[in-house]
Amino acid sequence: MSDHLDDREARPTTADIADAANARVREIDERGRRLDREVDLHAKETRADDYESLRLLPDDTVDELRPRWADIQASFVDQPRRAVEQADALVADAIRRLAEAFADARADLERDWDRGGNVSTEDLRVAFRRYRTFFDRLLEI
Numbered sequence: 001m002s003d004h005l006d007d008r009e010a011r012p013t014t015a016d017i018a019d020a021a022n023a024r025v026r027e028i029d030e031r032g033r034r035l036d037r038e039v040d041l042h043a044k045e046t047r048a049d050d051y052e053s054l055r056l057l058p059d060d061t062v063d064e065l066r067p068r069w070a071d072i073q074a075s076f077v078d079q080p081r082r083a084v085e086q087a088d089a090l091v092a093d094a095i096r097r098l099a100e101a102f103a104d105a106r107a108d109l110e111r112d113w114d115r116g117g118n119v120s121t122e123d124l125r126v127a128f129r130r131y132r133t134f135f136d137r138l139l140e141i
Contacts, residue, residue, distance in 0.1 A: 056137070061097055065090065098141075105134060 057065075068090055076083035113119055113127035 056098060056141070057094070057101055065094055102134075102138065109134060 069087075072083050072086045072090060075086070109127065109130055112130065113124055
């Protein structure tokens with residue numbers, strides 16, 4: 001019978017499980033705060049680069065696409081198949097616009113440094129920082 005009591009003592013109680021879960025939540029929360037601080041530092045560095053906003057699409061494009069999505073979503077109840085087809089077309093349109101925006105941004109970057117042999121090391125350093133920011137934007141998608 002004492003063996004049975006030892007087994008119960010070795011099993012975690014509900015309080016033990018709750019304590020472990022709370023510790024995990026605190027750990028995740030602290031990691032999130034660290035990530036927020038890192039993102040904030042990165043954002044400040046990006047602003048220091050004097051480079052365009054991290055917004056992937058221009059505001060006017062976003063302002064055009066969001067209501068189109070809302071209309072499609074609202075139509076799902078009455079015409080689900082048509083809504084899915086429209087959603088697919090809208091996503092394809094957004095991807096096309098995003099690709100165009102990134103291609104334009106890359107072309108702007110290239111113009112900044114590709115002037116033949118008359119480019120200073122400082123100009124190349126600034127261009128390299130802008131490429132890094134651009135690359136980070138691509139990876140955040």
